[in-house]
Amino acid sequence: MRWLWHGLESSRRGMELGSAVVYARWMSITRVDLQTTRPGSEGQRVPGGPARAPLPAPSASAGSGRTAGDPQAGEQQDAVERPLVDRFGRVASDLRISLIDKCNLRCTYCMPADGMAWLPKSRLLTGEEVRRLVTIGVRDLGVRELRLTGGEPLVRVDLVDIVAGVRADHPELPISLTTNAVGLAKKARPLAEAGLSRINVSLDTLHAGTFQELARRNHLQATLDGIDAAVEAGLGAPLKINTVLMRGVNDHEAADLLAWAVERGFELRFIEQMPLDADHGWRKDNMVTSTEIRERLAERFVLSADPRERDGAPAERFQVAPVSDPGRIVGTVGIIASVTEPFCSDCRRTRITAEGKVMACLFSREETDLSELLRSGATDDDVADRWREAMWGKPRAHGMGHPGLGDDDFVQPDRSMSAIGG
Numbered sequence: 001m002r003w004l005w006h007g008l009e010s011s012r013r014g015m016e017l018g019s020a021v022v023y024a025r026w027m028s029i030t031r032v033d034l035q036t037t038r039p040g041s042e043g044q045r046v047p048g049g050p051a052r053a054p055l056p057a058p059s060a061s062a063g064s065g066r067t068a069g070d071p072q073a074g075e076q077q078d079a080v081e082r083p084l085v086d087r088f089g090r091v092a093s094d095l096r097i098s099l100i101d102k103c104n105l106r107c108t109y110c111m112p113a114d115g116m117a118w119l120p121k122s123r124l125l126t127g128e129e130v131r132r133l134v135t136i137g138v139r140d141l142g143v144r145e146l147r148l149t150g151g152e153p154l155v156r157v158d159l160v161d162i163v164a165g166v167r168a169d170h171p172e173l174p175i176s177l178t179t180n181a182v183g184l185a186k187k188a189r190p191l192a193e194a195g196l197s198r199i200n201v202s203l204d205t206l207h208a209g210t211f212q213e214l215a216r217r218n219h220l221q222a223t224l225d226g227i228d229a230a231v232e233a234g235l236g237a238p239l240k241i242n243t244v245l246m247r248g249v250n251d252h253e254a255a256d257l258l259a260w261a262v263e264r265g266f267e268l269r270f271i272e273q274m275p276l277d278a279d280h281g282w283r284k285d286n287m288v289t290s291t292e293i294r295e296r297l298a299e300r301f302v303l304s305a306d307p308r309e310r311d312g313a314p315a316e317r318f319q320v321a322p323v324s325d326p327g328r329i330v331g332t333v334g335i336i337a338s339v340t341e342p343f344c345s346d347c348r349r350t351r352i353t354a355e356g357k358v359m360a361c362l363f364s365r366e367e368t369d370l371s372e373l374l375r376s377g378a379t380d381d382d383v384a385d386r387w388r389e390a391m392w393g394k395p396r397a398h399g400m401g402h403p404g405l406g407d408d409d410f411v412q413p414d415r416s417m418s419a420i421g422g
């Protein structure tokens, strides 16, 4: 499908967009032709949002005023006509929905020890609203992958029902969950039966004392039990482990954690600590960088570039072999260098917070409310349009239009990671 690109606001952006043709990185949209036309010269410019390109055929959804729950939605996996594009040519197809802002841990890099104001239950997206948003995303906007997160999604009592509902609507959609796994021991099987595809578990240490120090709760065993249950329930295809290293706390465990993960066939991903902690204690000169992580791992492992296509994945992947036998690949490891090597130019994420606000970027200071539309009788088309507008405004990168986390002009967002949905 050929896309005409309209509404580019300045020649600067036109230059940033560079060459005339950008290949869309998503499904069957094969080409995006970038044309620096003036707003209003063709198509209808939506203030702050995407121009409506003249299309060869009417959208399957245009003007239908449908509401979600359309039984065909899950099967419409072909290209949509107006996906979530932004001014810089990126197409968002990876949807992350936070189900709740509450959590049963208090990780120091994410939450304060106490004093967090929770959203009242009435402001959380209901299960039905989550289903409706997913359907609009998949059917009308080109969403191809769903991640449920939080806060801690397992704290949400209707989590299994939400997964079952989305699965019923979208039999083919990959649905994953990011969780600290506390409580997963009981819920892994129901979640698998409800149709969850995969799970990402956050685990920063293998030592109970360090867990207590990092997460301010004594739940290491519950997390490990949850991981075992997830594997037994078939949610490890593959099971991914997310680890944040904190200097002087758990950074010495990098190689141990990798050995542990490799032994179990898990894919470990180290995430550089980002300035998204509620305490605003993050310091660039104190964070553990991807270079340091590789140095730590090199004490016991030889890392070589993973030949698989990165394909929009935030993690740079490496094959892992023991130093004692460098020819024997025993697993893989990923490093998400969000701070030192941001992957903004290839970002495919669109995020919705637990109260239904679109965040085009983790570091956005702008939020676009969808729940108000959902709760005031708006049609799916209205919701889709507002969602498109939000994504159209996605910044080019962190910081003030450049990859500048930790630079002088970087202003940390008010929301912590738990309140955004990581």
Ligand code: SAM
Binding pocket: 103, 109, 110, 149, 150, 151, 152, 153, 178, 179, 180, 200, 201, 202, 242, 243, 244, 271, 272, 273, 274, 275, 276, 277, 417, 418, 421, 422
């Ligand atoms: N509670 C769940 C969990 O911990 O997996 C889901 C939500 S949590 C916000 C999602 C991910 O964000 C976790 O893997 C966590 O390690 C990561 N995270 C939280 N704060 C972070 C920060 N400041 N920098 C980097 N990653 C962070």
Ligand code: SF4
Binding pocket: 103, 104, 105, 106, 107, 110, 111, 150, 151, 152, 180, 202, 417, 418
């Ligand atoms: Fe909770 Fe996850 Fe944040 Fe830790 S990282 S406090 S588990 S939301």
